Amino acid sequence: MSNLLSSVDQRTKLVGENRLEILMFKLGSRHTFALNVFKVREVLTLPQMNKMPGAHHHISGVINYRGKSIPIIDLRDAIKLSGARDNYEADNVIITEYNRSVQGFLIGQIMNIVNTSWSDIQPPPTSAGKNNYLTAITRIPSTEGEELVEIIDVEKVLAEIIHYDTSVSQALLDDEITTQLAGKKVLVVDDSSTARWQVRETLNRVGVETIEEKNGFDALQRLKKWADEGKNIEDEILMMFTDAEMPEMDGYRLTAEVREDERMSELFIALNTSLSGSFNEAMVKKVGCNRLISKFQPDLLVTVLQDRMREVLESQSA
Known part of the structure; x- marks a missing residue:
C-alpha cells in the first residue's frame, strides 16, 4: 500500500498548477470519499491498536507510528455516516498531517489515486x-x-474532537495598533466553514470585520468587481488571508492572479494553510505571498494583522 504514495516529489509539483491528487476510499456505503494526497503521510493496514480510556468517542484507540503514539479516528462515525455498512471492515488507516498534528483515520477499502484539477x-x-x-x-x-467523489472536510472533523481556542494573548496586543484596527475589513478565503469561523472569531x-469567500475563484471575482468599479482595493480591505487548497481555484493561483493585475497587485496576502514544510514556503515565494501561517494559531493571525497595520501607518506618515 505504501506504493500508492511513493512519488512524493512528483506530487508536490502539482501544487501551484491548480492541480491535486486525491486518494479515494470507501466507508462501508455506496459513496466514494477522498482526501488530498498532499495531506497524507502514509496508508497502512490497521496495526495493533490500544484503547484509550476517556478519549473522545470518535477515537477508536492509539497506535505506535514511527516511535510516537497517535490517535486513530473512526472516520465513518466522525462524519455521522448512517445506513448499511455493506460488509464493512475498517481495516486500513490513512495517516495524515493537518494543522501541525498527526493522526490516523480508520477507513475501509482503499480505491486508488486520481490526478485532477481544482477547476473540476x-x-x-x-x-x-x-x-x-x-x-x-x-x-x-x-x-x-462517472463516479461522484465526496472530499471530506477534515478540519471540521478535527474541530469536533480537538478544542481550538480562538482567544488571543493579551500581552501580544499593541493598544495603539488595535485602536487603528477597529472597523478594518479583511478578506478571508477558505473552503472550510470551520476554518472561516476560526479566523472570523x-x-x-x-475589532476587525471579515468578508468571506469559499474559494479562490469567488474571491478573485470580488476583487475584480471592486477594481472594475474604480475602487482602491486597499481602501476596501486591509489584507487577505487565504487557504492553499480550495475548489475551482487554489490559494497559490489566486495569489498569482492578484499579482498579475496591476489594480490589486500590491494587496497584502497571507497564506493560512494546514499544509506545512519547506515546499510550501517555496511556493509562497514563487507566487508572491507576503506571509505564511500554519493553521490554527490565533496569536500568529493577530501578529500578522498588527504588522500589516503598522506598515500601513508607516507608509501614511512617510
Missing part, C-alpha cells in the same frame, strides 16, 4: 445543508461512466 472540484451543493462534512465534490471517470476579538 466543486463546493458541495447547498441542498447538503450546513451540517455536512464535505468540503467539495468532484466526478471521476469510471467503468460505469479571532479577528473579531480585535
